[in-house]
Amino acid sequence: MGVPACRESFKQNLLMTKLLFTPLTINRMTLANRILVTAMVTRLSGEDGFVNQDIVDRYVRFARGEAGLIVVEATAVHQSKSGPLLRMSSDEFIPSHRALLKQMRDAGPSKVALQIIHFLKIARSGWRQTADMLSLDDIQFIIEAYGDAAARVRDAGYDAVELHMAHAYTLSSFLSARNKRLDEYGGRSLEARLRLPSEVLVRVRQKVGPDYPIGIRFDAEECIKGGYGLSESKYMALRFAQLGADYVSLSAGGKFEDAIKKEGEPLYPYTGYSGDRTMPPASYQYAANVYLAEGVKTFINAHGYPTPVVTTGKINTPGMAEEILAAGKADVVGFARALLADPDWPKKARLGREDAIIRCIYGNVCKNLDENFKQVRCGSLWPRQYLHAPEAPDDHEPPVWPAGGAQLSAKLNENGQVRLTWRAAMDPQGVYGYEIFRAVNEGPFVHLTSSMTASHVEEYALAGNRYAYYVRAYDFAGNRSPDSNIAEITLDPRFSVPEGKTLELDGRVEAEQGFSA
């Protein structure tokens, strides 16, 4: 058995991305492509709630990447003491947003929305305010606060406003099947659960006018015990469409109900299974929540509403996004971690340079930073000192291996892991990371994962198969080193069977995109 002859050819992998780059008009706003940067908490703003230079730098970096729509992070509609969080709770915040937008528009063609949020109180003791603790006056306040903040969003010059109704926050807590109120805003009927979100949407529409795009982001499934699923969320989407929402952006999970309590810390809503569904980890399937978008889109389209549906959740390559659009499962594809890792993803896809994308490995270091109240960055792939994604310098010199080559080796541990090690590459402007490619049996090489260090532990090699690996280094300009040597390992196909016999597996597995460590 020789090693596979062909290494990964990016030419072959260049899938057509015609649909992904088809413009889309949402109310008066036209997106150049179907790529949306979903709102991501950054913890970059000051405690004062104003846009600061770090915020500007983060979003200008996205703007240079050419996503169709960039949704700037959740911004509070109310005065609140809640750490580094943008606010739009009074007019004084508007000028800093105007300045942000000016710089984003100078940097690239992306449309820009602001996500606005109201959240309930949480305490370090573990106590948290729930929907049933709010008075009718509190509810009226929330409606007006959303309306006023939305008007400010428009005044500031954003192209659209997105209303946050997902995860653990106020409006999601009303939509929730675990809303415990008994009144007309309560959990006893779907209509009552929809009332506050509906009234907020109506008020926002009044404030921003008919020609201003409003998006709604909400959970297509709560992913908690007794929570709602698709059979209710499709009616929620229909309601929002009926009330004139211009797009619906679907998330999943992210709830307090299954969050894991850390002593002395307020609950963080992405620590339970529902949080895994919001930001599926490396081991979880790609495009994990697309079936929810498909269910919602099919339903509202069948009811005569063409309202665009945005799907999100571990979608990482242009080919995967195109496939989702081609299958009619969504109208827009949202990315958080993948575009945090490489804000230039859209531009590279447009130019047919998918090969140069720095691929998210879903290590969720970004999520852990948020959980620990630290500034959010890509801790899996960015160099340690970078607060934002590195810019590609004007550098055409690729990394090189030391004399004697990469010396990649693959060794099997007793516990079934394959340990890959290699020698560090060198680059005058610095090595950014290593891409690891794998071929199974006679299959082609495909990208398995990436690493910032010169080693990787592979947990998914299976008995009876032959695995071949190579690695290559890349620098900040996206230049790739020569491929390393190929390291090969064949895993014993025999199974221990009593009485001295052995049993051989008679089949093989194929490598595929969508299964990586």
Place this chain on the structure above:
Amino acid sequence: MGVPACRESFKQNLLMTKLLFTPLTINRMTLANRILVTAMVTRLSGEDGFVNQDIVDRYVRFARGEAGLIVVEATAVHQSKSGPLLRMSSDEFIPSHRALLKQMRDAGPSKVALQIIHFLKIARSGWRQTADMLSLDDIQFIIEAYGDAAARVRDAGYDAVELHMAHAYTLSSFLSARNKRLDEYGGRSLEARLRLPSEVLVRVRQKVGPDYPIGIRFDAEECIKGGYGLSESKYMALRFAQLGADYVSLSAGGKFEDAIKKEGEPLYPYTGYSGDRTMPPASYQYAANVYLAEGVKTFINAHGYPTPVVTTGKINTPGMAEEILAAGKADVVGFARALLADPDWPKKARLGREDAIIRCIYGNVCKNLDENFKQVRCGSLWPRQYLHAPEAPDDHEPPVWPAGGAQLSAKLNENGQVRLTWRAAMDPQGVYGYEIFRAVNEGPFVHLTSSMTASHVEEYALAGNRYAYYVRAYDFAGNRSPDSNIAEITLDPRFSVPEGKTLELDGRVEAEQGFSA
């Protein structure tokens, strides 16, 4: 606006069920249809672990219903003190199973499998044994116990043996991504997690011979924080197929990790979200786990394995089952609650009498009984005194309404609920229950849910729509009363908008099968 002209016509609803009634050969066993009764705990056996009369009655009742394959409940491979649970841990248990099988075969044409299980220890304190506490000797014991029990299953005359590798039990705990062992049976690699289940399967095959059908039931997704999903379970299915499993039956969730602790009671593994995914409740979407079966089947078929895939999870009508088969998402459709509610479901479907099926409403009273260590029955639909599904008596006299009719009324509560009430029907042999039908706007009437009492609270009526309802009573023979009067209610389409304005919803929702309370 008049009321809809046509009531539900079952003639129109009679979908072709050609695929559902296409025989399937699994190893040497040929099923008459693609309907499988999944293993359901009954708590009917004695503490001694022998088949008793209640067990016989329960399974003979299923056998009369003509399901292609009936999987008799999880039966321990080991001696254990664990309440009313069947055991196959020594030869002394074989005769009682032979007697059960004889009676089942006299009653109907179903093939019969026995599911065998090993489970770890749990205590009222909340302590539970986990995979990492087992020694290599313990592991060897488990392998041998499965092998020996499987040989007894064959000796007893069962048509097949099913190995329980799902939910909270031993083999599932080894497969789990949360397996904490560090050794060759441990959680550090997929291969190591697969080792014990693989060795059990190999040992069982040795013991039962090549011509005996072996099925594997396991989770396609764990549905817990840090658990595995489809990207790993498809490889598990492939491994089982490679090792000669004759079918794979896919479940989801049912784990201890997210179970809710009740003081003084041992953990019950279906109390968290993962339990909702094993037995999706009324509010959750139908056929909720079929996408997992589709992913597994696509993957193993592409690898050259035609091993039949069984899907389960809130699939309730012949039409829905046929649709799943027609779309190629599974080869066999498994039912638990739907066939507990009406064991005659397969026979009625075969005869084109879908209209006579007593339809499961997914109230999960059966699950609650199990959770509380009570004998498991359908507490939502069966009359109180019945331990098993009522037999249809030779009775052709339908229930009737009292003089003056049913007087069905529909009233809107302030919290958005529509409360339906009607007068009780009468029947000489007893009224079994009421079916509730609903039409939305100009749509057709479809079955919404069923009730044992003369009232129902509808939580899903939405503003801007007109709902019409009728009910009818049914008796134990399946005779239906005349339809009641139609009660109609129109929900205000206006939304509260400040400044004295109103906003009307401009769209309607349609009724559909697959959304019921």
